[in-house]
Amino acid sequence: IRQRMNSIRQVPSRVKSKRTETNLGAEREHFDKQQLTVLLVLTKSKANYSMTVAEEGYDSRNPVPSGKPFGYQIIQLEMLQPFINRCLKVLNWLCYPWSLQDCMRHYSDIAETGILWANLRDRYGYGQLVGLYTKLLCSKMEFHTKHPEIRCNLEASDELLERTAGTDINNVYVVHHFTWVILFQLTVEVFDYMDVELRLAEGVLRQLNTSIAISTLTAGQCKLAPLIQVYQLTHYKAIVNASMISSTGKYLHSKEPLAWAFAYLKMCLKTFFNKARDMLYFKRLIQIPRLPDSPPNFLRASALAEHVKPMVVIPDNEEPEDQEEDDPEPLIDVSEAASVSMASQPQVDIFDQAFGPPNNGFDDRDLQIDSLKQEIEHLRAELEKIKAEAQRYITQLKSQINSLEAELEEQRAQKQRALVENEQLRMELEATRQRNAEHENMQVTFVEAEKRAQATELRYNKLKEKHAELVANHAELLRKSADTVKMLSATQQTQEEVARTKQQLAFEVERVKQESDMKLEEQKFELDKLRREVEEKTGEILRVKGTLQTCEKASEQLNTSMSSLQAEKERLMRCVSEKEAELSSLRQAAQLKESSLQQERERSSKELGDLQVKLKDKHGREEQLLKKLLEEQFALLQGTVAEAEIIIQDAVAKLDDPLHIRCTSSPDYLVSRAEATLVSIDKVHAGHAHYLKNLEDAGPLLRALAQFSHLTADTIINGGATAHMAPTDHADRLTENCRECATQSLHFLQELKSKASIKSADPASVRVIVQKILRTAQGLRPKGMDVGKEELGDMVDKEMAATSAAIEEAVRRIDEMMNQARRDTEGVKLEVNERILNSCTDLMKAIRLLVLASTDLQKEIVESGRGAATVKEFYARNSRWTEGLISAAKAVGWGATELVDSADRVVLHTGKYEELIVCSHEIAASTAQLVAASKVKADRGSKKLSSLQQASRHVNEMAANVVASTKTGQEQIEDKDTMDFSGMSLIKLKKEEMESQVKVLELESMLENERLRLGELRKKHYEIAGVPLEQVAQDNGLRTPSPTVPSSPKPSKPTLMKKPALAQKPNIPPKTMTWRVGDEALN
Structure with missing residues (x-):
């Protein structure tokens, strides 16, 4: 199809002249529609292809046809998600103004696709790679949307970067204060962009082995194919980063942070290039350069020009069909589908349909056209290489020019500084000469001025002290000025204090100026006075000139003193000049401080206006929010009232x-x-x-x-x-x-x-x-039971004492039975009886500890809950709880008595071992009932409650020991005969088997009947206790539990069914409570 398309595009001009303009336009439009239809069909078929196949070589190397409208129609297909890397190609190479806008329309779809694939955990790792690829695509679109002036393939010159940063050579202040911020931000964004690409490459290479076998498989090539566009982008990013770091360094004091980041990314990029360079898949598609070992030295201006920039080169395609193409290949390869369609249908040439078949099958002009096309492609490639080389040279020359200009500016600044220094030295030399002339004129006048020198020294000391005071005042003023600047930037309230401080500073500066002027006037007055005195002394010297000749010795002394005075004078003059220089510097500092304070005041007033506007907006928003809050609160109230009405109406409906x-x-x-x-x-x-x-x-x-x-x-x-x-x-x-x-x-x-x-x-x-x-x-409450509420307090103490007495009696009886068994039995029976009676003794001791702990907890509950009432009033006020406590105490005492009676019968061989097991279960259940009744009103953090629970667990363990001892003794005493199958025929064995099945069925039926009987007995127990089963569930607010009712395996044992007269279940508040603790612990 591509050959047919090229043949249509390159029809000879002599043939085209035979057509009219109208026919040409119509046929061209018809052909484009057919081409678009074929491409759409092939795109859908290729997207639905079930096998994992990498994209073709020409799809990876060549760009998408620029400016073709059907390319974006293909991108918009729903079935193009597996080929989402084509969108990156569109952004890389379609740099006409509408490419970014067309791709940004699908930003949300691409992002959602990436999130979907990233959350997919497939066994081949495609989901994670697609997520990284879509993240790269979204980062690229965001970057170019933010910086539309930079081309999508990142080919940017230094002028473009300077223009992007907003550099204005006519405004030096803007350049030095704002341009470096924009360049620095742009550099960091390119670093982030490059980091996303390197993460994609790292994810792909981490899933693949760098061996030759992996890169030649279709699955590996499918994962490696998207990295070709990454290679073509990263080398441009390295160039752009180097240029921007060099440009940013003009405005920054230190380039080291950016240089370190560039070196790190350069190292990752070098590792990336080295791994990919050894793969056969990349060797035949793209030429990857070798990066230099070290990054450029950004601290030196000419280092960027010497740096070798990496260039990714796409080799010439050796396939003849690619050499014949005039334009880059389309987005989707249609060669496979074209071959399928030509194999299934007769081949029809569109040119032949329009102009008829040629006279012969071969034309010499075709060869000429092919040769010319080859030459054009060759020349075009050479032209591209020449352009790239020229661009590289231009970049190097520009960098050298920039470095030379920087050096020239530096030399000019040094020259200016040297001129200023020379002028200062010349002025100082003139001043020195004038002072020397004055000193020579005044040498003769200072013969007898020793006393005046001393006075001058005193005045100098005073001046020195005054200077120290001025320095201290200046430092104090500087500190006050710094504090004032901080106070100005803090809040609006400190503005008045800043104004007052400024007035004080101005007053202090004026005072310092006045004092300095006064000191200068005093010094001038002293100098004038000295000068007048010198003139007077000159006359005196003329009068005494004769006397000087006779006083040579005195003259020598005077000359010596004069030289010392001259040195002192020079020193004083130097001090005066230094003080004048310091005074001028103080004046300049005061002027600067005044200007800075003025600027700070203007900025504060501006900020005050902004804050007032924001305050008004905030008040408006607060009023709106308050109104909305009131509406929401009333809406919540209406909703709650409506729900309450529904609840009450439902309750009325239940009646x-x-x-x-x-x-x-x-x-x-x-x-x-x-x-x-x-x-x-x-x-x-x-x-x-x-x-x-x-x-x-x-x-x-x-x-x-x-x-x-x-x-x-x-x-x-x-x-x-x-x-x-x-x-x-x-x-x-x-x-x-x-x-x-x-x-x-x-x-x-x-x-x-x-x-x-x-x-x-x-x-x-x-x-x-x-x-x-x-x-x-x-x-409607019951009027009372057999015992009045005023007697419940006494009943509790009596029942607890009776329970303790019953346990003591049980321990005494067990000791007697132990002694009797040792006298009457021996051997295995004695061992079994001793084990059972010892376990029963331990159980009785544990029950006694439980009763003592329950009594202590009961006293604590009464003391903490009765308040100002008496103990009897507390028991009367909590009558149901008191009755439950009495019932639980009676059940424990009754269970201990029954356990002793059962043990006595077992030792005397008149009872069954099952009676001991049932009594153990009943004792465990009764102790659990006692613990539950005591736990109802106890504090959860009470130590006595913890002691009661620990005693309850100990009782359960001892009951389990009784059951275990009973079962072990039963196994030791009972004889288990081994069945003898010798001499039994098949028929007899079958008969025995049937009889065993009959017995099993009978026993199962008996077991089921006994279970039903046990349930009826338990239900009757609640009725006799005076509380219906449904009422217990409603009183307690929980589901009706299944309490343990002791029963005997045989109906002939009525003694086990005896219960106390007031055996009522306690009124337990809603808590999760287990009634069959004993059964669960023992089973």
Whole structure:
């Protein structure tokens, strides 16, 4: 198809002249449509190809046809996701203005595809590679969207980089203060871009072995194919990085951080190139250069020009079909599909259809056309090489020019500094000459000025002290100025203090100026005075000239003193000049400080204006947010009220539900629910008052309404359930009160839903109805049992003492049985009896410790819970818990007595071992009942509760030892005869087998019947105890447990069925409690 396309494009001009312009345009359009159709079909077929095949060589080497509209239609296909690397080729080589825009339309699809493939954990690792590749593609689109002036293939000159950074040679201030920031940011972004590419290459090479065998397989080539575009981009990035680091270094004091980053990436890139250079797949497609061993020295300006830049070269394609192409190959290779279509259909040439078949099958002009095309391709390749070489030379020359210009600027600056120094030296020399002339004129006048010199020295000392004060004041002013700058940048409130500080500084500077001027005037006055005195002394010297001749010795002394005075004068003059220089420097510093303070004040005023605008915006947003908050709070309140109405309406519906007739509840539980509802009504009232005071916070009211709705519904439901067991009058009154409670509650909730009536809403009517329900439930409570509530406290102490006495009696009886067994038995029976009785003794001791721990915990509970009431009042107030505690204590004592009786019968061979096992189970269950009854009102962190639980575990262990000893003794005593199968025929064996099956079925039937009987007995036990099974479940708020009722394997043992008269189950609050602890521990 490509050959046909090229033949159509390169029709000779003499043939084209035979066509009209209209026919040519129509045929060309028709041909493009056919070509697009073929490409679309081939793209879908190639995307759906099931085998893993790498892309063709010409697809990897050559770019996509630039400016072809059908290329982007192919990219937009849904089936192009496996060939997503073509989008990167489009960005690399289609650098016309619309390429980036066309690819950015699919940014979200590419990103989602990458996330999808990255989360896919396939066995071949394609998912992770596709995720890395899409991440690279997204990074490239983001980079070029942010910097559209840089070409997509990253070919950028130094002028383009300078223009991208916004460099303006006419504005030196902008160059030195802003350009380096933009260049530095651009350099870091290119580093990040290059890092993403190196991660992709690392991920591909990590999954592949660098051996020749892997790179020649189709699966390996499919993974290596996308790296060709990475190679073509990374060498450009290395060049751009070097240029930008060199440009950024003009504005930075140190290039070392960027140089280190460049060296690191250069090392990774070198490793990447070295690994890929040895693979056969890359050798035939692309020529990878060798990178230099060391990066350029960015600290030297001419090092960049000497640096050898890496160039990735694409070798000339040796395939004849690629040499014949005038334009780069299309996005999708259609050679395979074209061969398939030509094999399945007769080949028809579009040129032959339009102009008819040629006269003969060969034309010399075809050879000429082919040779000319080859020459054009050869010349084009040479031209590209010449352009690349010229570009490289241009870049090197530009870098050299830049370095030379930098050196020239430096020499100019040095020359300027030298001129300034020379001028200063000349001025100093002139001043020195003038001073020397003045000194020569004044030599004669200082003969008798020794006393004046001393006075001058004193004045110099004073001047020196004054200078020290000036230096100290200057340092103090500098510190105050620094503090003032910090205070200016802190807040707006310190602005007035800054103004006052500035006035003080100005006053101090003015004062320093005035003092300096005064000192100068004083010095000038002293000099004038000295000069006048010198003139007066000159006259005196003329008068005494005659006397000097007679005083040579005195003259010599005077000459010596004069030389010393001259040296002193020179020293004083030097000090004066130094002070003048310091004074001028102080004036300059004060002027600079004043200008900086002015700038700081302007900046502060500007920031103040911005802050005021932001403050106004913030107030507006706060008002909007407050309004939104009030609306949201009221919406939450309406939602909560609506949900509460649904809960209460559902509870009222349960009263008329036929299925609810079977539900029952105790008056005590209804009383607890009604009391909890009254507490919740108080919370609703408090939350309602809080909400009316602060409409922004509806949290307390929402929480109170949620609790109120649930507790009210629970009270209504349990009131109806209690009415099912109450007398008719009480039941009707209780049901009517429940309905009225629901009506008043719904009315109260309805008032809360409206803003107009929310202030007048009052739950007082609901409180009145709930109090009526509470009084009715209290009237339905049982009036009392065999024992009054005032006697429960005494009963607890009596039952605990009786239990302890029963355990002591059991221990004494076991000791007697042990002595009797040692006298009457011997051998294996004696060993078995001793083991059983010893385990029973240990169990009794553990039970005694458990009873003592329970007594201590009971005393702690009474002391912590009774408050100001007496012990009897505490037991009377918690009557159900007290009755459960008494019942548990009686059960423990009764179980210990029964265990001793069973052990006595086993030792005397009148009982069964199973009786001991059942009694052990019953004791374990009774102790668990005692622990549960004591644990109800105990504090979780109580140490005595921990001691009680530890004693309970010890009892379970001892009970398990009793069961184990019993089973072991039973196995030792019982004789197990081994069956003798000798002399038995097949028929007899079959008969014995059938008889064994009959016995097994009979025993299974008996076991099932006994289990049913055990269940009925347990159910009857609850009825005799005075608490129905359903009522226990409702009172406790949990599922009805299966308590352990001791039973004997044989009906003929009625002694095991005896229970205490007040054996009632305790009123346990909702807790997870195991009743069959003994059975679970022993089994």
